[in-house]
Amino acid sequence: MSRPELDLLQRAADLLVEKKGGRLVIVDLEGSTIPSSYFLIAEGESPLHVRSMADELQARLPVAPLHVEGLREGQWVLLDYGDFVVHLFEKEVRAFYDLEGLWPAERVRPWPLTGGRAPV
DSSP states (O other): OOOHHHHHHHHHHHHHHTTOOEEEEEEEEETTSSSSSSEEEEEEESSHHHHHHHHHHHSSSOOOSSSESSSSSSSEEEOOOEEEEEEEEHHHHHHOHHHHHHHSSGGGESSSSSGGGGOO
């Protein structure tokens, strides 16, 4: 992942923190069969909160996502930025699907990372 994409990932995480997104984690997908480098996962208190976080990312990131899923329902919103994918969950839906639990623990790290910066 190049520096501009890492900066974009950092910006996305900062915006989610600003919008009170909960329990941010990053899943390192390098070397997996997933065609992205990272998943950035956060949760909201309600579908309205989840939609609000997704709207904020779409409005304030300098690029549009390549693909968006689940925005209308607001329970699980996926924003695909190519090199990374943002997954925004309603709290109960996140617990049910446990997306980060599908990966080995060494691939999953809480955000912010040491130093509060994106991985290099």
